[in-house]
Amino acid sequence: MKQTKIFVMAMMAVALMATSCASKKDLQNCQAENRELTANYQATKEKLAAAEASLAAAQEQLSSTKKDYAKLQNSLDKSLTNANQNNISIEKLVDQINESNQYIRHLVEVKSKSDSLNMVLTNNLTRSLSREEMKEVDVQVMKGVVYISLADNMLYQSGSYEVNSRAKETLSKIAKIIQDYKDYDVLIEGNTDNVPVSTTSAKMKNIRNNWDLSALRASSVVQYLQDNFGVSPKRMTAGGRGEYNPVTTNDTEVGKMRNRRTQIIITPKLDQFMDLIDKAPEDSQK
Template sequence: MNKKTMVLPLLAACLLATGCASKKDLVNCQTENKELTRNYQDAKEQLAASKARVVSLEEQLAAQKELLAAQKKAYASLQNSLDKSLTNASQNNISIEKLVDQINESNQYIRHLVEVKSKSDSLNMVLTNNLTRSLSREEMKEVDVQVLKGVVYISLADNMLYRSGSYEINDRAAETLSKIAKIIKDYKDYDVLIEGNTDNVPVNASAASMKNIRNNWDLSCLRASSVVQALQNQYGVDPKRLTAGGRGEYNPVTNNSSDVARQRNRRTQIIITPKLDQFMDLIDKAPDAE
């Protein structure tokens, strides 16, 4: 065998080994790329959740600032009353001791109102935290939870709740509604309003699923009613605490200029509020004089 004949097999073996190594490197790179992509997606979702939390905290801070401003205004009014009373005290023989007692009673009542408001805010915060912790990351993509002026708003996308072009609850919504129902049942002193909302696209009355539905008013009311009945019949929520209502296309969160915007407007809100009569009883019941 001559030298030229021996070199060719060796060269072929080298090329084959180089090809195998490159293919292995490519597979490793693809695997690493997939892992990095997953990590990047997780980071995006965590960032979105953190931003939502920041917005909620900013809203709570704004509410506390409003409360502080109201307290300052009440204090200024009391101070003004005191100044006027002191000015007229000598002329009208008003007892300074009695005036001080009245001011102390007023201050005590203001403290009572602040305590009531703080208690309500604390309960709402606990309710919101319990709800968000019970929902999965996937559910949180289609469920928005906010506290605005002492009221908890849970907004659910219509494509998560209903069958396409219908007001019937779909199977995919069952797990999420069951979690929300558990929170509602845990907070028995709260009333629940289910509010349906649509975009501004007219209802296709000729569609079989839209039979007897005249317009978006009908559709929004029927969707809210479907959620109310599911909470009552499937998850055992006391119907005396539930109210169903529809706002049609007239309560949008954004304009209807695009498919994405219209999708945001098609939503159902579960609005949880302290029972008004009980809250007013707390306010009306002045604390005992010290």
């Protein structure tokens, strides 16, 4: 009997120990699950806060967009109201656009015709010159007027308004152009830099200023073309512009050299100019 009690008590102790072990394991599992649930809850809470912030920003953007839309709608309403008040129709706007396009096309045609006339005029007036000669004579055509520009050191003696001997060949080329169109008007225009005239030279003692010098140099070229190449004086005009028509600054020696120049300007009469379009030079393609 005593042995039975001992056995029963031993079995109860084993059962109690087994129960205790099982409860401790369940507790650990519950604690781990609780930690996991807590972490998931915190993560979900953070996501919810971010979503709420994003929603608030979206609502603010929507509110701003609605305000912009309201402004645009108000502006459109005003524009439509003004359009109705001024009786501006779609057809009228289309007509105005068409008129503008026609005007633009007209300007393009005028510019194209002007460029064509200038090209024809250049070819006609320079057909007497070879390619090598054209390198020595600067010929430009602008708005139907021929500008031939020559540096003063090509034409005049140093410190003088007299034409030098080296200018003969250059002026002979100019004379070819002038004589090719005998009815054209020719303006010889003298230009200087802004350096005052020195009166110490005997050749310059009667010259008061750059006005005198530029006019006398132009006059010398006129007389040279008349005396040596038979250009009619009735066609030519000599003029001086002194230092007041520079093509660049006088602050450098190069600039001063460019401003000291003589321009020979050949101007066709209007009816002759319009006839040029039908008179291409025979050797314009050379």
